[in-house]
Amino acid sequence: MTLLLAGDIGGTKTILRLVEQPAEGSMYSLDEATYSSRDYPDLVPIVQEFLGAATEHLGYTPVPQKACFAIAGPVVNNTAKLTNLTWSLDTKRLETELGIASISLINDFAAVGYGVLGLAESDLHTLQIGKPQPDAPIAVIGAGTGLGEGFLIPHADTYQVFGSEGGHADFAPRSELEFQLLKYLLDKHDIQRVSVERVVSGQGIVAIYQFLRDRQYCHESPEVGQIIRIWEQEAGQSEKTVDPAAVISKAALAKSDRLCEQTMEMFVEAYGAEAGNLALKLLPYGGLYIAGGIAAKNLPLMLEGSFLHAFTNKGRMRSLLEKVPVHIILNPQVGLIGAAISAARL
DSSP states (O other): EEEEEEEEOOSSSEEEEEEEOOOOSSOOOEEEEEEEGGGGSSSHHHHHHHHHHHHHSSSSOOOOSSSEESSOOOTTTEEOOTTTSSOOEEEEEEEETTSEEEEEEEEHHHHHHHHTOOGGGGGGGEEEEEOOOOSSEEEEEEHHHSSEEEEEETTEEEEEEOOOOOOBBBBBOHHHHHHHHHHHHHHHHHOOBGGGGGGGGHHHHHHHHHHHHHHSOOOOOOOHHHHHHHHTTTTOOOSSSSSSHHHHHHHHHHOOOOOOOHHHHHHHHHHHHHHHHHHHOOOOOOOOOESSSHHHHHHHHHHHHHHHHHHHHOOHHHHHHTSSOEEEOOOHHHHOOOHHHHHHTT
């Protein structure tokens, strides 16, 4: 029996989970807690507090042999600096101060890749059944704050997980309206190129809304407009008081605001097109998994058909993409699941 510590470490919150790995069978959770990251100077005191609380809950002192922490930011040479925190983490220091024999740090989207391997059917909504091949690559794409892309390659009796920077590839317009959006973003930000992340992400939802509003494609409602103006006034501040992407998507789901509806229509189509681009490069007949909070929270919009139409609308390659199984990940803790799986492999 092996005790594992898994963590999902973000600028806002840190989630820790204590997991038991039996000699045979599936891992299972022993304890879990969520902490406000900004209330602590470092990860070490959070882990120490968590293990102290777990001792009271379990009736014995848990001693994890391995740990893996998924980090919201780049991980280079076993070190990481979190994007929205002053923390600087490295595995050797963490192993010494926490008394855990083996610790790894991985990027949070790489953790999602590992997490795919631990999902149950109830954690997924299948958009396209396709024709699954067990020995084929798996693709993962996820729009959230940014756009993550990664892939898994079969290796022996498991998979190797690889991250990528595919979200920073060029945005490729497919219609006159999208060409206008491209030109709008180039001019607005005074830049030479537009990455797909500027369109397919939470910030992309707001960018599409601003484009349609400024080009007067639809009337702006006072309620949503006020939220957008507050967000625009807070540009550059580390703390925001509103979440315009959530407001826009909520209004689109309720079909209460035509400008928000058209915004989300453009977003979902662009999302599907980029997922199709990733699938063309990998031919992931092991499945393409859509992660990130936006897809799961806007499931009715993802199911209306425009995502899959854009996904498969690749000319002569349509028949290939119709064979790719496409799943939306519903479990918001897929990264934590992945961290535990990664810890088990140490």
